[in-house]
Amino acid sequence: MPIVGTPRANQAMPREGISNLFSSSKPLSPSYSFPSPHIRFAPKHTFSESMMEENLEIAESIITRWDLNNSDNTVPSLFHDNRRESVEFLKSVKDLRRAMDFFISTNSNSDKLVLAQNLMQIAMKRLEKEFHHILSTNRNQLDPESISGRSSRGSSTFDREIEEEYPGELTTEEGPISELAMANLKSIADCMISSGYGQECVKIYKLVRKSITDENLYQLGIEGFRSAQIQKLSWTALDHMINNWLTAVKVAVKTIFRGERNLCDHVFSASHTIRESCFSDITKEGAINLFRFPEMASRNKPSTGKIYRFMELYGATFELWPDIESIFSYESTSAVNLQALSSLVRLGQTIHNIIAAFESTIQTDSSRTMVPGGGVHPLTQSVMAFISSLVDYSKILSEILSDHPLPNNFPMPESYFESPGQGDGPTPAVPLHLARLILVLLCKLDTKAELYKDVSLSYLFLANNINFVVVKVKLTNLNYLLGHEWFSRHARKVEQYASSYEALAWNKVFSSLPESNSTGTSVEAVKGIFRKFNAAFEEAYRKQTSWVIPDRKLRDKVKVSIAKKLTPAYREFYDTYLGMLSGEKNLGVLVRFGPDDLENYLSDLFHGTVVSGSSSSSSSSHSQGCLPR
Template identity: 50%
Template sequence: MEENIEAAETCITKWDSNASYCNLASLFSEPNREEAKQYLSSIKGLQKAMQYLASHQSTSHQLLRAQTLMQTAMKRLRREFNQILKSSRNCLDPESVSTHSSSTPSLSRSSFSDFEEDDSESIPEADRVSSAAMADLRAIAEAMISAGYGKECFKLYKTVRKSIIDQALYNLGVDKALSFQQIQKMEWETLEAKIKNWLNAVKVAVRTLFYGERILCDKVFAISSAIRESCFTDITKEGALHLFGFPENVAKCKNTPEKMFRILDLYEAVSDLWPEIESIFSFESTSTVRSTAVNSLVRLGDAVRTMLTDFETAIQKDSSKTRVPGGGIHPLTRYVMNYISFLADYSGVLSDIIADWPLSVPSPLPESYLGSPNKEESICSPISVRLAWLILVMLCKLDGKAEMYKDVALSYLFLANNLQYVISKVRQSNLKLLLGDDWVTNHEQKVSKYASNYERIGWSKVIASLPENPTAEIQVDQVMDHFRNFNSAFEEAYKKQSSWVVPDPKLRDEIKISFARRIGPVYKEFFDNYGGVQLQVTESFVKYTPDDLGNYCSDLFFGSASSGSGSKSVGGGARTSR
């Protein structure tokens, strides 16, 4: 025991911080690393001597001598510990630690001496320096904790590291002073900017700051689970609570459907990071951090469900009396489908949010509306049913708006246009995957039905003006009546419909082709058979050739009678020479 004390005294006295001859260089710097190993070894020997003397010779002057030496050694180690923490601030920043931890073998070394024995040249310089600093800190921490100076070591570490974490969070824009009352009073543009900043900050905070600090605490204080937990908790808890409390405060504010997507962004961010949050803050003393993150998810989920309900209610209560000129796309259709298309982009988080939130409707959605569940399983998922229901609510509202058109044919064209727009938005977005092919097919058939009804009603007089059998023998006066009636009916229908629109090119072509097939062949046969009979009698009654009809029809559905190839006034006697 006396030999251990003598050896310790020689080494410890040499590096005594109070001695006038003390070496001001770091004991753990490169030229002195061998002495650092001896220093730590002498402390272990001194500790064994003290334990023996305390048990067998508690009043020995040697024990007092050993205690004085230990105090001197601990003072030096405190200085070294503090110096390494501050001088290695850059290489021990959370980003470096979190980035290099998984790829640096030296991070798993158990002591200072182990680092010295590894001369691997494959380790990058930055990793080597970071690993050396961690190994030194760990060796010092083990020595101080074993000697009963764990509290001093803990205080030093916490003071330096907390300032680093707090400064990093401040640089990320995490505002500690932002209360619920302040958030509630913010203009939406200001709050949205803070949400965007938070979305960027939270990923860095969790995956870099907190993760890196957890690794560093685990490595430095591997010898004591209690100190390791206390250190990490004291350093990160305050900042983490401010960080994860922000989404909860946002969710508690009054949110309109327009704010839905930022709320979903917040939910998605916390949800994606939850496994890491749970792992990093796994200590019992950090349970409030985990519960704050969970509460944020719960609050955000509640806010989303409320906004979905408000959105549905807003559709049902829409009372606008606006008749879209020409039966075009209603603003409600555009707004709702754009909104639902964006919702489909969040189908993953929405599925989590509404998984236990059944749709409350007077009766189940009709199978013909959703498609066959046997063919399209996805349509039965909660999110698919929810979005399909919102579309159905809107379509029912459009049925009522179609009744505002006095012309029945125009009301059917309005329904065809708007449903075609709905289908196009479904095809162009993730709604296609959620609603399925059967849904699209069923609604395309409805568009065809609406278009057919428009054609049947809108051109019924024109069709009725032609003879049932255009090749049958009829009297000249009847021929003139047919031409006269056709001209009148066609001009009336064309004049009325020249301002009607079909924005979708595919639907527009389909309607024109269907119209041409229904009227064109019958009129051509009649024209070929009777357009030249007793020309001097019938000429004034034949205003249109079959080609003229084609030209006029090509102008339809653009909202102007003179926008296409047939740039002539209807009824202007544009008959071509035969």
Template identity: 50%
Template sequence: MRTIFSKSPSPPTHHHTFTESLIEENIEAAELSITKWDSLHGDDHVSYCNIASVFSENNRDEAKQYLSSIKGLQKAMRYLASLESTSDKLVRAQTLMQTAMKRLEREFYQILKSNRNYLDPESVSNHSSSRPSVSRSSFSDSEEDESENDSIPEVERGSSAVIADLRAIAEAMISAGYAKECFKIYRTIRKSIVDEALYNLGVERNLGFQQIQKMEWETLEVKIKYWLNAVKGAVKTVFYGERLLCDQVFAISSSIRESCFTDVSKEGALALFGFPENVAKCKKTPEKMFRILDLYEAVSDLWPEIESIFSFESTSTVRSTAVNSLIRLSDAVRTMLTDFEMAIQKHSSKTTVPGGGIHPLTRYVMNYISFLADYSGVLSDIVADWPLQISSPLPESYFGSPDKEESISSPISVRLAWLILVMLCKLDGKAEMYKDVALSYLFLANNLQYVVNKVRQSNLKLLLGDNWVTKHEQKVRKYAANYERMGWSKVFASLPENPTAEIPVDQVIEHFRKFNSAFEEAYKKQTSWVVTDPKLRDEIKLSLARRIGPIYKEFFDKYGGVQLMKEMWAESLVRYTPDDLGNYCSDLLFGSGSSGSISSSSSQGGGYSR
């Protein structure tokens, strides 16, 4: 008998059956949810903003279910595709997915368009800086503790919820292969919002070099002011907020996140940071210096944010534009500093200042340099690697190499001290134009005192230091002493060395005559001379009074009131009492410009009319 062996029947593939069952359930659940919402607005021509939103406040549970059904549908499609099936189930799933994606496109558009109050850059940047929880993975994971929610401002809660919805939709669309459609909607809407925000800040988009170059300085300065007012808000609010929004909405894809931010922000950023570069390329004149420094300071201060916000490779041109602006502005400042120095050296006016007062060059240069001192921070960056080139020898007494005891050590301090020195040397030459040597010293004292005062009253004091101030104050005193010596030498010489010594009458008469002549000559000349600084003026007068007054009083007391008054010519000889001298001297150095006439006082106490 033949034994027949047959294969035992295979056990049923329960796993396969179970999977197919799940797939079927996923498709059916997706169909139920997707067709329900699609039936509300099945017409493709219905406006995106007029649909009933799955993501409205009243439909939070259904929105979660909708997104969940899409995820289930994706799993079903992947499984069916893995079988290389062309079954009706796969076609059905694909059709449902297309319908769902079209719905999400509309939802994405509507949320972006109708929630601008929650998605403006300021709102996004404000709530994102204080609410890191916004960057959760999806809509379905964004539940928050109710008590925590209560402490969050309404705008922040709204913004957080809207961003979570957008992020959930973006994740669903990108996962389903609809990244291009999602990206297109986002770019279209957000770019218009960013452009509008920049426009409202005052950023001009189409302002090229040719236009800027043709502008009058007054017009360009106004535009610079607008730009300075706009740039901080543009960087710290508009671009920062947009970068945060892109990072959160498209957290699922770094490439899409980069592309979206670049497309939305790059054009506006290039216009913003290209402006200072174009300004820097225009003609350089001294009056433009401080606006150029303002531009440099603004870009420099914002550079950490610029570098962070525009960190993508695709936004490298924005970073390079900002850097180029700094380079161009720095070069412009260096050029203007060089031109400023040359203008001082070439100043050729032969006109002397009446009375030895403050020269216009001194006022202009010191006001300019004191304003430069207000920008010492940015100037330090600009001149740090720009060594000072001394083109002509200058007196060592004015300027030497800084040593350990000197406070002038930083590049900007040295450069500003140098500019002051160039001006002081120019003033030395202008002092020589005065025919009267005493007046030339008074001119130098006046102008150097003005310089010292400007340094003391500005940030220059912090840069140049106390040693510099002390050194130059000593020079002022030296000039003042030289003025006294040269301007009053004949008066000093006319008085006897020992005013109380017994001397012959003819010598007494000679001393009085010489004194009268010398004093009147000095007074007549010096009534139109001026010392502008009240403290210095008082110091000079006090010094003169101490050198002339006591000696004259002793001589007057010994001879003016006893012997000579008995003579017929005494009244014409002894013209001034000691008090008269004090009165006359007190009115000197105000630059009154009077004729210098002196009325005889006589021994009866007459004085010059006040």
């Protein structure tokens, strides 16, 4: 049955009857328009009837020239060279349709109606062939890229184009071939639909364009993915497919599907129903298959290393979501939108689960292996590397994490950090989640610090690790997300831990020197002070030669702080009392260090030149404790 146009049920004879006419020995020709010689008095013609008969004669002369059964017709295409011919042909079909409507309303048994129906079939068969020919021979010109940027909404109707003699598009050969082909396809489609032959036109269009669309998707590497097939792939193979999909999806949406939508809207602008049907049947299967892939990929066993690919899949789909909604806006293509949305939801849940699992891994880390010399723990390095890498996906994460609030059993400390530009409003999801991960790490570091037997070394360990966190924040966009207050608070913690280390590790050395020089100090007392200082300094130096401060700035800062407290006090004592020992035979043994020697010795510290260390279950007094898991 025809889709739109003049219903064939209203025609004087069904197609079966018309086909019987083709086998009749009596030829169908314009002579049937004239009265029979056996009629004594010819009926009086009205002006309208005369006009319709004239239209029929003109249509017959034009249409029969393009009859596919005419062996004399050797021109390959009506729309190929002489565009005036195509204008006349389409106009004759329009006039023929008007004549048919007139004859049906005045005399449904008229021989003229039979002739008109016969001519209409000849014309439609010709247009079917032309339609298929244009679609097939212009595959490269009608490629999605050349039409994806075109908008066909509001294009003129077939009737308007006929009455205006198809200005521009059909009467000139200027302009891109794709535009001429699109104009010709639209003109044929309008003509066939208005003539009641839309079904034949649509069948050809769907067949040709679906094959082109499927081929284009296949060339992009988009195949009929199956969940079981995806799950069996190694991560290397799946990662390769993800990379290919990320490249293909933008082309598929913005070029292939957008181009096909524009072409459908242009060619079948006369009928909303037809363009929806065509676009849906041509693209729906391929589009659903395209957007099903991210959901299937997200079912692969999750891990922190895979989260970046999953976020790229999410980001690509999310970025294209406005285009997806716009292109697949028909009710019949709503399944495409639902599939894309389903992939976003599934990816978002997978990404959140990976972050939650990562946090759990930090909390449950029970390794008692100490870092030699109180250096930066591998856990600190891995956690901060992961967190800082997440910042590059903060826009994507904000969409995902906003739907996953933090659990109430892990409250954040009041005013733990401020987020720039937020004022008194709620803290955005991304800074809140990342700050939480860092807080979990800091709590775990407190536990790790308790493994060191030497309390001063445990403080150095905390200073090193928190400094690593602070520097990582400063050098990445974490600094912007967490805010100045967060950075300043944790930078002060580094200073506090470094000061605590210094006080505990060097207090014995500092206290070996008198607080002030007293003029009544005896020679024996001076000797005792030198011996006490030598022993304390040698012990501190020997123990700390294996300790490390990896960060150069922090290392220099600690050295300068120790030197400022130690060297001036020792120099003053040294300069004041060395003369009292001038008569000593073993002066070099008694006074082992000059003031300048101390700075040289200090300069050798914190490079970890000697590897040693011990552990104990004893707790250090600085432990801050962890928030509940």
